Amino acid sequence: MIRAVPLGIAVVAAATLTSAALPQSMLGLDNRREPTRDADPNRGRFITIGGMFADQRIGCVQCHGIDGAGNSSGAFPRLTDQAGWYLYKTLQDYASGLRPSDIMGPIAQTLTPQQMEDVAAYYASIKNAPYPAEPQVDVQVRQIGGAIAAIGIPSQGVPACDGCHGPNGVGQAPLYPYIAGQYAPYLEHQLMLWKQGRRDGDPMNIMELIAKAMTEEQIRAVALYYASVQPRDVIPQDVRYAPEQSRRQVDQGIPRIGQNPTDVGAVESPEPGRGSVVVPGIEPARPPVPSAELPLGLPRRPLPPNVLPPYLAPPVDERPRGTTTTTGAPVGNQQ
Amino acid sequence: MTEKLSRRDLLKVAGVAGVAATVPETAAAEVKHQQVVQAAAPQEVLTRPSQQSPSTEQGMLFFFNDEEARFIEAAVERLIPxxxxxxxAAWAGVLNFIDRQLAAAYGAGARMYLKGPWVPDAPPQQGYQLRYTPAQLYRIGIAETRAHVTARYGRREFWDLTAPVMxxxxxxxxxxAIELPSLPAPVFFETLLANTVEGYFADPVYGGNRDMVGWRMVGFPGAYAQxxxxxxxxxxxxxRPPISIGEAGARQAYLEGHTHRAQK
Amino acid sequence: MAVQMKPVDVALVGGGLTAAILGKELAEAGQTVVALERGGMRQTIPDFQSPTMHDELKFDVRHAYAQDVSVQTLTFRNFVGQQALPMRQLGSFLPAEGVGGGAVHWNGQTWRFQPEWFVLKSWVEERYGRGFLDEDVSIQDWGISYEELEPYYTFFEKVMGISGAPGNINGRIQVGGNPFEGPRSESYPNPPMKQSHSGYLFGQTAGQLGYHPFPVPSANVTRHYTNPFGAEIKPCMYCGFCDPFGCEHFAKASPQVCILPFALANKNFEMRTHSYVLRVEWDRKAKVATGVTYVDAQGRETFQPANMVVLCAFAHHNPILMLQSGIGQPYDPVTRTGTIGRNYTYQTMTGAEVFYDGEHHINPFMAAGALGTAIDDFNNGSFDHSGLGFIGGGYIAAYQTTGRPIYYHPVPEGTPRWGLGWKQAVRRHYNSTVSLSFHGSSIPHPNNYVGLDPTYTDAFGQRLGMLTYDFPYNDRLMARYITEKMAGIAQAMGGKRMSVGWLDDHYSIVPYQTTHNTGGAIMGADPKTSVVNRYLQSWDLHNLWVMGSSVFPQNAGYNPTDTVGALAYWAADAMIKQYLKNPGPLVQS
Known part of the structure; x- marks a missing residue:
């Protein structure tokens, strides 16, 4: 029987949340509000400490920690800073069996999609969790791993990991997880699962193809390399266009949804810059286009349910409307 | 503002604001002038590279002299204001971009066919037929445009003009409509325009598109793409915030990208 | 005194796609083969890896993988009689340089030609009568039929792992494919690509208008695939950096991924890089090629003796090499006699843009080179030309190939070219615009040909090739007719406004249009009107062969690569099964 989390940990965890990501007023065990379709990191945090199971008290924190730092056993990866959408999809994959796991499978199956969103939102919101100590690695092994990460393995058709997993393995939200600073045993274990054909959930089986082309030594080297990279140390500080009063605008990356004229019909984002990585479920997930409307049965493979657009705008009315002239001038009441 | 403004920075401010600024030669005058400009210019104009980036290479010019740089910075800011x-374009570092391009292979016409004989008045379908490398084209084009401006606008320089006059x-x-003595003005203009767009949208490793503002403006996610x-x-x-080849933006993409949407 | 190399059986001029095909096949047939490539070696790893590969300025704007025109270029004029002037910068088309050639950094749009294209002259005469066309339309038959070429198309598509939806399998029309294509003996080796947003919007409207949309056949491979040689091609990741970039994922079919590893592993094959071929040497008496002279990496003029010479250079480089070598009779546009350089053709391109003004997130950067939805209802064999006064046609497609912003920032007509208005329009329309393109055929005309320039010379002191080209009246009519159809679809797509790019000016060497240059050393049944016979063997020297789109008598309304590859395998078959056993002309003139 797993015991309840001592309150002290929760307090520490609360302190690790940056105020920018989550106002202080939102911290604390607040489950009194009506459930919404929004992902709620607060509710997620409640779930991670086992609060949802009145008696059993099993929680994510037992293995992954309240700050999501995981541990180096190989079974419990670091979750902190991982994209929310990626974490959500991972839970979906565990529940559906795409990622078979005796531990995570049953746990994920007990969670509703809403709860998965909440948990993912919680772990995605944590900043500045400590990194594990750098693994003691032979320099040569680390160099081999670094070379694979940066340029790939020419003779085996393995492309550079960084191409998809981002500079120094910091990931490309929302789909490509960060792998820098992740525990080496975990990374090695996952690559081995792919190599043995026991893991799925990667687009176009690309990771399976890559892992199968690698030797076990290479897998180990690349895992050790990434474990020794700590993103905060290797990413250069950006130069920002930043007059203070318009910093908010700039920080969004691209114009705020709803303000940019090209954003008509987009999901209104309450906080700037989060649009690409929201946890699913903000809008009812619906296929963008019913395939029945396609005139000649253009083959569009239906998307598996767990990759339906999480933050998709309501489908736009696709019917032709209005008329235009070939000179480019709008006609009549177009505008 | 305790940091001392360099002359180059001042040029930048003047060029961006499009104000009729004369450049004082003494440090004391610079400081005084700086205060004037601060008061007159919009806030964002005062966001200077030296504040943003400790790197000394920002503002280091390889090809243009100071006056050419003032011309180019004023002109590109009109092309992309x-x-x-x-x-x-001025804040985005398009001057830096063009300067580095002209100082290197592109400016030297390294991949151009530069043999004669020359037929400079060829029909447009036959393309560029001038003798000049891009670097020569800029040098001559700037000098002759400046000469035209000083003659036409009461001995003022191009960068002293108001925005509508520029x-x-x-x-x-x-x-x-403006005829330059040594080359067709449209050829110079089109080259400048093309290079300005390049500098605004090319990867920041080339010195322009600072902070990837060109990419942020349209929503292009940059070099890391799948x-x-x-x-x-x-x-x-x-x-997702853009990331450049040189990993500019990676920190923002990491810190901002890897979080979730807060609740409503 | 030229450096003498050890004789080989076969000298290939060029190191691109056709050289890789022939190099592998001939080396495996026991021939010693050397490929002379003017550029350098490059491989998926490390040369094509991102993020450094994802550099629009270096590759797209400064043409890092294209020909260096400071060494050798062309002169160009619109009309016979005009003074031709050198192409001082690349523009309209981008011939490649470096191992793998253009097939390294192509988009991967891999179309078969409709059967009618191969018998165009007889087909037009039979269907519309002898007097249908102006005599200036110098179309002719290829000397080969679609049915003969079909197995080679199929094989080439297997080698490249082409992904697509078949439209006609052995005469049975398939739902979801191109119903106007020639019958194929089997389906594509891989399923079609995903559909992009712009492709969806286009396909939806085109379907409602009664046209027949389908996914563009693609060399951006859609799943893990092993080709007949054992090469592994990986699935496309839709990064939006296809043309003119190398693929970091082993996902875009290229000689490096699909063919070259097997050639390079064969000790009979040598890829000799930085070798600039100047001319083919030949014996005037015996009427055979004796080898090629090239400038080697150290700058020495070098002679490579060979039993057989195959020209695998870019389209117009092949006829220019023949002219520089004095082989055959140069085409004379005044007397309209001679064959070398005759029937130079290009591609007739127009476009349309639909601006949704913010109503869609098109996300143009989520792209791939051949990610598109097309209709083929207006290709040559798909509709009736009666009363229209022209021949030919092409396909209309909505491609989502790039969101790279230096070149891709569509703005509506009437937008200022610079300044605040331009900037705000770029921002407004970047992510909510769909671009349509019409990819039209090119019909030969006596004015359009490849010759040698009387004035200008290259870095080796040789005369430059000279291109004379303008869009023939036939093609202008054709473009007008089909662009109107495209505008009709664009209009129905429901945008706020649209722009249409008509073909209303002379051909210009400046703006990029396409690198589908064709003709100049054309194939045919009659040595008076063609340079090579139906096996791509020279009528003049039986041991000289010409590959590539140089041999197209006219250019169809499709991208040429599939046909180039199929013809290369067709020719390789003829060489190995017929010619090597009994060297001599395979067709008697």
């Missing part, structure tokens, strides 16, 4: 939300000069170059799972999600508002 700043607005309320997005900075113009636009008038640029339009004159574009249409050929969309296999997203391409069929029509109308997806994709807002």
């Amino acid at each position: 700043a607005d309320q939300e997005w900075p113009g 636009d008038e000069v640029l339009s004159g170059l574009e249409s050929g 969309y296999v799972d997203l391409v069929e999600l029509y109308n997806l508002p994709y807002t």
